[in-house]
Amino acid sequence: MRKSPVTITDIAKNLNISPSTVSRALRNHPDISTRTKKRVNSLAEEMDYHPDSIAQSLKQRRTNLIGVIVPEIKHNFFAAAISGIEEIAYKAGYAIIVSQSNESYDRERINVRALISNRVAGLLISISQTTEQSDHFKLLERQEIPFVFFDRVCEDIEASKVVVDDFDGAFKAVEYLINSGYKRIAHIAGPKHLSISQCRLNGYLSALKKHKISYDENLVVYGGLNEEDGVKGFHRLLQLDQLPDALFAVNDPVAIGAFEKIKEHGFKIPEDIALIGFSNNPITRLIEPSLTTVSQPAYEVGKRAAELLIEQIKSGENFIPRKEMLKTELIIRNST
Amino acid sequence: MRKSPVTITDIAKNLNISPSTVSRALRNHPDISTRTKKRVNSLAEEMDYHPDSIAQSLKQRRTNLIGVIVPEIKHNFFAAAISGIEEIAYKAGYAIIVSQSNESYDRERINVRALISNRVAGLLISISQTTEQSDHFKLLERQEIPFVFFDRVCEDIEASKVVVDDFDGAFKAVEYLINSGYKRIAHIAGPKHLSISQCRLNGYLSALKKHKISYDENLVVYGGLNEEDGVKGFHRLLQLDQLPDALFAVNDPVAIGAFEKIKEHGFKIPEDIALIGFSNNPITRLIEPSLTTVSQPAYEVGKRAAELLIEQIKSGENFIPRKEMLKTELIIRNST
DNA sequence: AATGAGACCGCAAACGTTTGCAATTTTATG
DNA sequence: CATAAAATTGCAAACGTTTGCGGTCTCATT
Known part of the structure; x- marks a missing residue:
């Protein structure tokens, strides 16, 4: 069995104060004295304390996770898009869970369900070649989980979409x-x-x-x-x-x-x-x-989709889905 | 505010049974009667119930998440490796959290800490070009979090490594x-x-x-x-x-x-x-x-690293790190 | 000395699960 | 029919946080 990580309670016991105080100290709550804050912070550092996102998420009923579903990560376009997504997500304090459908509708379904279970704050989806149904996306609508399609979008679902022209x-x-x-x-x-x-x-x-x-x-x-x-x-x-x-x-x-x-x-x-x-x-x-x-600005598509999703996550239910179209450019070379 | 997802307690109330019974029914526990199981399962389906991985993780003190840190996702090699990782992780019931260091040591550090906070079951790491220290990996050792290096490995840390020859x-x-x-x-x-x-x-x-x-x-x-x-x-x-x-x-x-x-x-x-x-x-x-x-079999490197990590996660502390070297092959073409 | 205002801190409940144990119901056995 | 055994279910605690509310203490002001 792995040594369990140090918790806020461990710190509390060590300092003979309550877990609530530790929690507040760590989050720099004004109610806590500077002295206590210092003691807590230095002990936390010393003990390698890392806040348990899992517990935080449970309490606050929201995670810092964004789910991403693409057909294939290897595909140049998607790799670049994911790169852009990660960049934006990172800046906004989110981590991304990436899964691939391998161009299979069934797997895409399973991925959606897994990400719902992981209580992602939102999803970024590029659909598979074999996806012709949209029941799994309806599921997201019913659960009111924000999601944005990018590049390969699903036309019969009302959601934000980022595509190129x-x-x-x-x-x-x-x-x-x-x-x-x-x-x-x-x-x-x-x-x-x-x-x-x-x-x-x-x-x-x-x-x-x-x-x-x-x-x-x-x-x-x-x-x-x-x-x-x-x-x-x-x-x-x-x-x-x-x-x-x-x-x-x-x-x-x-x-x-x-x-x-x-x-x-x-x-x-x-x-x-x-x-x-x-x-x-x-x-x-x-x-x-x-x-x-x-x-086709793959990196930009990923960034824009992530931005849109995060905006939607923040603004709650009264967000009106938008469709954005990024410009394409003809690159003339020698094959014509 | 988003409609909160349906919980095991919702199902329990609806059926006038206890949450414990619902939990056991869903996990097909032998103690529960077939009748109850059926009732629970069909209602769960009907209500779009999805188990809360967050709550499960908290209770069981382990997640189904594997963290991945690479310099850049866009990089062909890493995209392919991540693809392989996802494939293996998926089969083993894990999801992957992908983050990129952008070849920056600082960001790599931050990523490690974020993944620790997310209580990942293990980490797969390919270090950045600017990483010359290894304190953040020592942190992982102290916390006894399994991790495996792949491709760009850190020599002065004892951990499993997957490289090509x-x-x-x-x-x-x-x-x-x-x-x-x-x-x-x-x-x-x-x-x-x-x-x-x-x-x-x-x-x-x-x-x-x-x-x-x-x-x-x-x-x-x-x-x-x-x-x-x-x-x-x-x-x-x-x-x-x-x-x-x-x-x-x-x-x-x-x-x-x-x-x-x-x-x-x-x-x-x-x-x-x-x-x-x-x-x-x-x-x-x-x-x-x-x-x-x-x-250089990028996809294979990813797969092998993931396999090794999962083996280590399963076997607990008495796992002996291994270094694996995948074969390279000279592909002779016309530039020589 | 009494009062009130701040400053600082702790209690306890809650988030959605899982699980050991006890409680209840059903079934089998004498 | 009584009783034991087996089958089924519920209680309550726990995982690590956060947070509303109330409690205590210190001081300054009358």
Whole structure:
């Protein structure tokens, strides 16, 4: 059995005063004399006293914990977002509990429940690719636990949301392709029910429409969000009678999957086929040719989402959910 | 004020039984009749009851939390490690609290204290570049809180450690350069007091020694662990009368920093100068020329460290710390 | 010397659980 | 039917805090 940590009562006994006094002394309560405060503080230091957050939380019915649920921590975008979240949370005196859904709805559910049990002050959630229901979020609403979606948001739940302007990013990307003279522009899209996929697809369609390019449904293929999906997507495009002359991928990993296959098949980028990704992963700058992409401020998204959540936690029930959209920027490089 | 969550007492009142019975029913205690269990469980479900981990933790004097401290979550290696940690922790019924030191000793200290206050069951730590003291870890020892170092370990503390075989990895890398005929092999090293820097430097030196290549101290420059350090390091090597014909960098970011400068200065890789990194970041495979590097199983390091910690948590005080070394592998690509 | 005001401190209850033990009810046995 | 044994439940204390309220003590003021 581990030696139990020193408590406020230990200090009290040692000084022959009451635990209440110790508590107040440590929190610098005006009722306590300077002398007592000094004695308490120095003994606390000496005895390695650390306040028990657990007991405090129980008493005060609130914790200093913020729960975070992401599909995969490894994913560059989420790692950066978590970084931003931690930064803001730290400054506001919160610690973050991070869990990953591994793109599984079931696991996401379980994570939500676990975090509820841990009595988190609030949650930051980016939903999994397979999440098409929202009962677990309803649960949060019923329990009146503040939560904010970021990046991959759930449209049918009323809650604050922080996203990047996916539509505009996609639009700018495709418009740039059009203006550069490309005619047959393909799109490897993401899972249909994810809002980011939809927005980016819509951006693609709008840009075509604006420039009076007729929409060819064969040029849009659907898949997931990983490299392998880029590989598969490109293979499907290869079946076409006539190859597209440009390719807009739903995100960078997909673009890179396609990128490799394109090169493997001996096509030149951008001469034979131009390529644009989405996210501005660090890697896109370094590949050859460097990849044109849409920058998506992951770190900022995390920070902003955390700020919004903390604001909501502080303001209580009369908080009106907001949706924030961060700007994207087209980073033009050599793949177009 | 938020609606307070439903408690065991709420259920008890509703069913006209005692809280003790509810508690036992929920935990499937044999003393409770099947009928009562059913009634309790269904009502609990209906009322959205979620056990209060805080209260449980207080009572049982242990939490289901594992603290994690890393320099930076964004860093590819750490993101992957955290991913592995979460995976193992999840399976063992733990949640992880993640905090970053931002390479600051002070912040690392604060994080340790915060996690102690949160009464974590154990800690997983990778120390910051600026950490040269170890008083905060002594604190953990005194409080008998289990903790395990991973990757960046603290040598003067007796605790379990999970590292990769940095020495061997570096040795293999440099030996490969030697066997490929390179003569003037430079090394951009990391911070001197970090064990990973030391081990990799020693691997470099040993390989030279084995092959009777005399050690030229001008060929070793020291810096940090980021891209900019690779840039700076290469600039210092540029000052030399005679340029090295090969360069072994302490890690991939540093290698990439150098990589870019090398190309900028119009040198060819590997003709003018060969380059080897360390970590096998995903990016290294995709740059042109692809980077020879030493693979370092980040995900595995995280998993193994978590496993070790959980074992230690379970076995109590009579646990003997172990140091585990995971194998590295030389990934030969086109930069050599 | 009596009174009142401050300054300082302690009592006890509460937060939501768990758990040893005792109390009660049910069932089995003679 | 009586009794013992077994099955089921409740009581109360405890985990480490915080906090409203009341208590004691010291002093200055009449």
